[in-house]
Amino acid sequence: MVATLGVPGLHFHDLRHTGNQLAADMGVSTKNLMARMGHDNERAALRYQHRSTKGDRAIADGLDALVQAEWGQDDEEDGGAAGALVPVA
Numbered sequence: 001m002v003a004t005l006g007v008p009g010l011h012f013h014d015l016r017h018t019g020n021q022l023a024a025d026m027g028v029s030t031k032n033l034m035a036r037m038g039h040d041n042e043r044a045a046l047r048y049q050h051r052s053t054k055g056d057r058a059i060a061d062g063l064d065a066l067v068q069a070e071w072g073q074d075d076e077e078d079g080g081a082a083g084a085l086v087p088v089a
Contacts, residue, residue, distance in 0.1 A: 020036065025052050025055060
């Protein structure tokens with residue numbers, strides 16, 4: 001079957017790993033990954049959760065949204081000065 005696809009080094013488990021890594025990148029919980037893969041412990045499921053640029057971007061965007069929402073509330077209350085974040089060198 002792998003020869004038919006033209007990917008000689010591909011193993012079935014590679015497809016399983018890729019599919020579950022993509023699901024983890026979408027933010028699927030460890031419990032849902034465990035159910036999807038048939039794992040009964042978190043350690044096995046964590047093998048599919050790698051650090052990714054997409055995950056980093058989701059975290060940064062989520063934090064930015066929280067800060068922007070908070071700043072928006074501050075702007076209405078006191079002109080935006082209170083609670084402003086200041087870069088530290």
